[in-house]
Amino acid sequence: MSDQSSSLPRLSYFTGRGVAEKIRLVLAESGTEYEDIDLGKFDVKAKEKTPPFEELKRAGKLAFDKVPLWEEPDGFRVVQSLAILRHVARTRGLYGANPRESAACDMIIEGVEEVTARARSLTSLSPDDLSEQLPIILGEELPQWLGHFERVIGNNGSGEGFFVGTAVSVADTSVFGFLELLVDNGLMEVLENSYPRLRSFFERMRQRPNLARYIASPKRNPPVQLLNG
Numbered sequence: 001m002s003d004q005s006s007s008l009p010r011l012s013y014f015t016g017r018g019v020a021e022k023i024r025l026v027l028a029e030s031g032t033e034y035e036d037i038d039l040g041k042f043d044v045k046a047k048e049k050t051p052p053f054e055e056l057k058r059a060g061k062l063a064f065d066k067v068p069l070w071e072e073p074d075g076f077r078v079v080q081s082l083a084i085l086r087h088v089a090r091t092r093g094l095y096g097a098n099p100r101e102s103a104a105c106d107m108i109i110e111g112v113e114e115v116t117a118r119a120r121s122l123t124s125l126s127p128d129d130l131s132e133q134l135p136i137i138l139g140e141e142l143p144q145w146l147g148h149f150e151r152v153i154g155n156n157g158s159g160e161g162f163f164v165g166t167a168v169s170v171a172d173t174s175v176f177g178f179l180e181l182l183v184d185n186g187l188m189e190v191l192e193n194s195y196p197r198l199r200s201f202f203e204r205m206r207q208r209p210n211l212a213r214y215i216a217s218p219k220r221n222p223p224v225q226l227l228n229g
Contacts, residue, residue, distance in 0.1 A: 006073060010035040011084075012056065013068040014042035014049070017221045019081040020068040022112075023088060025173040028214035030092040036219075039067060082109065089170035097165050104164045108152065108171040112178045115145040119181065122226045130227075142182075143194070149175055150195045159197050168208070176205040184223035 011027070013020035015038055027034055040050035048054050056062050062069060063079050070084040071077050078084050089095040089105070096102040118137055125133055153163050153175075163171040179202045206215060214220065 010071045012037040105171040112174040
């Protein structure tokens, strides 16, 4: 991997959407130009993950020997996906209009993290565990979380705008990313039938010009399939 200086910030991560995708969505909404560095396909069983990743480790660029890694042209670096997400949102005006709105953004970010982790756990379950967990996660936990998000957006003004305050924020890109995961896995009817505010929100978000361009980009990584990895 070249270590030459760049005039653009860099986001380095393994092949795929993974935990870096929430960062890419807020970068897209903000119109930020950056280099999306593909470190290769992650092999959980390999002692050394990929050559580019090992090079980053040897160079001392990874505080905890993990990615994603965010690097700015002056040498500033951050790891941990939520730290990067908050930094990017904060420095691009997408973190609420005041400290209370920022706290509300944090609340929603963490809610999205919790339910997304549960949904993504389906990709690594054995067949026996999957048959046990599938009705719990998709039949009980997922509807409960969608109900929470439906209520939260409904309590903000008319319920036809954003999750926090009166402007788009990292809270919105985070919820959008979660809803997109559901839609990509054939669960659109869940939104259509039971959560009209979330359905409307999802449509509004994916029509925002910057997000629409990113969504349509041929360079975007393919969706995560919850039931076959």
